[in-house]
Structures are given as structure tokens and as C-alpha cells.
Amino acid sequence: MKRDKSTILENQMLADGIYKMTLETPECAFTAPGQFAMLEVPEKFLRRPISVSSYDSDRYVLIYKVVGDGTKKLSRMEPGEKISSLTGLGNGYDVDTIPDGCTLIGGGIGIPPMLGLAKSLVIAGKKCRVILGFNTANEVFLVDEFKNFTDDITVMTADGSYGQKGFVTDAFDTLDYACACGPLKMLQALDGKVRKGQFSLEARMGCGFGACMGCSIQTKVGSQRVCKEGPVFDKEVLLWETL
Incomplete structure (x- = not known):
């Protein structure tokens, strides 16, 4: 864990209610995909936990959904502003134990950590398949970014307005191993169709x-x-x- 005073480089809307914040930091504390940061929100007592989609030596990227007053305040912050945070938090995905050809499954705001995991797997010389789930087309984000790491991408929307109609569980029959992040109901549904894997909880x-x-x-x-x-x-x- 590291206490940071980071500088906002960008804070832009990616999709309906979904924002991407890129932060510059003197020394990045993240060591594994799936870790998160706790951001100090102006005029709020408690920090907000936000998952990290990617990181390198001097910056990291957070993707968050506006769901309340705290995240609404975050969405209004401008490039150049400073933000206090705790970084390098949590236990991330263990890339070494993930088999080659693993399936990565993300739903909604659980999708960003899967992007960092896909990048880490490619660096480790492993291939992956990606399944992404959204409610509707205007909530779709990061699909093009995943194409930098794999050609095997399936996008599901509940209403069929983008990609295939259905839920992430409709994209396959069973899997020997999968890594997943998303709503609890999604993870519970995956449990019966995935034999082994690593799941990230909210x-x-x-x-x-x-x-x-x-x-x-x-x-x-x-x-x-x-x-x-x-x-x-x-x-x-x-x-x-x-x-």
C-alpha cells in the first residue's frame, strides 16, 4: 500500500455514466491486475474503492461508474487537479497460475480489471479469450482496447442492441478455467458453469x-x-x- 498525491491527466466519459480517469503518480504501487485504489473524494469522509484497468511505472487508469454523490463529484474533477489516494491495494489475479487460453469474463463495471489482466497474460506469453457483458449498447466500453490483446472477443448485451443477445453465461456451455469480475449474481451464475478459476468480488x-x-x-x-x-x-x- 502507498499513499499517493496524484495528478489527474484525464477524466472523460466513455459510455453512459462510465468515466475513465488517468492519474500520474511519482511511483506506481500496483503489482498485479485486479488490485484497486481508494480515492479521497472532495467533501466526503470515506474514500471510494475503484478498480484499476491498467498501470505502468508512473501512471494508472481507473474506470468508474457514477452511482451516487461521491462518484458524481469525481466525474466533475478536471485535468491538473490533485487527488489523494491509497494505491496498490488488495490481492490481484495470479497470472502465473492462469493456464494458457484462459477465458476472461467481465460484466459492467467489472470489465476494467479484465483489460489489465489480458495485458498481463500477453506479456507472460499466454493467450486468452474474452467475454464481456452489458445491459445495452449505450453502456458498451473498452471493446476496442481489448482488441490490442486478443482477437477472440464476445460481447453480450441483455437487450441484444450490441453484439449477441443474452448474458455472459449464454456465450459458452462449460469452462475448465476462467477469471471473472462483475456483479455477484453474474459470478454466482458462472459458478455452475466454470470448474476452476479466480473471481473478483465487490x-x-x-x-x-x-x-x-x-x-x-x-x-x-x-x-x-x-x-x-x-x-x-x-x-x-x-x-x-x-x-
Whole structure:
């Protein structure tokens, strides 16, 4: 974990209610795809957890959805403004254990971490298939960016207005291994069709680094904190009935 005072380089709308914020930092603290940052929002007491879509040595990219007053304030911040954050948080995807040809599945605002994972897999010399799920065409984002890392991309929309009609689970029968991030209902639906994998969970967080215990969940290996031991867990340890 690192405390940052980062400079906003861009903060632009990608799709309906979806924004991309690029931040310049003196020294990037992220070490694995799937980690997140806790951003300090003006006039708000609690920081907001936001997943990271990509990072390099001196900058990182956050993609977030405007869902309340806090994220609305974030969306109004301008390039050149400074923002305080905690970076390099959480347990990300373990690229070394992901098999070649793995399927990456993202739904809605769970899609950004999959972009960073796709990039990391390519760097590691591994191929991947990507399945992305959205509600409708005006919410679609990042599809072109995924094309930099794979030619095997399937886009699903619930209303059929873009790509194929249906949910991400309609894009395949069963999978031996998959990495996923998205709404809990999506992950639960995937559980019955994916034998093994790494799933990233969403949770309300107070501190973001494991001190407050507010995001604790019960797993097959005991109590775990989504912000510390997660947000990425081996699918096999999750107890869906407790989530």
C-alpha cells in the first residue's frame, strides 16, 4: 500500500455514466491486475474503492461508474487537479497460475480489471479469450482496447442492441478455467458453469487495507477480508450462500 498525491491527466466519459480517469503518480504501487485504489473524494469522509484497468511505472487508469454523490463529484474533477489516494491495494489475479487460453469474463463495471489482466497474460506469453457483458449498447466500453490483446472477443448485451443477445453465461456451455469480475449474481451464475478459476468480488469498504474488518466474508478457509485477502479469490473457496 502507498499513499499517493496524484495528478489527474484525464477524466472523460466513455459510455453512459462510465468515466475513465488517468492519474500520474511519482511511483506506481500496483503489482498485479485486479488490485484497486481508494480515492479521497472532495467533501466526503470515506474514500471510494475503484478498480484499476491498467498501470505502468508512473501512471494508472481507473474506470468508474457514477452511482451516487461521491462518484458524481469525481466525474466533475478536471485535468491538473490533485487527488489523494491509497494505491496498490488488495490481492490481484495470479497470472502465473492462469493456464494458457484462459477465458476472461467481465460484466459492467467489472470489465476494467479484465483489460489489465489480458495485458498481463500477453506479456507472460499466454493467450486468452474474452467475454464481456452489458445491459445495452449505450453502456458498451473498452471493446476496442481489448482488441490490442486478443482477437477472440464476445460481447453480450441483455437487450441484444450490441453484439449477441443474452448474458455472459449464454456465450459458452462449460469452462475448465476462467477469471471473472462483475456483479455477484453474474459470478454466482458462472459458478455452475466454470470448474476452476479466480473471481473478483465487490464489497462496501471502510478502510480498504484490512483494518476495519467491514468487508469480511466467510469462505471455505475461514473469514477473509475482500479488501486484503481479496478482492480476487480462488473460485473454489467461495461460499455463495454467505455472500
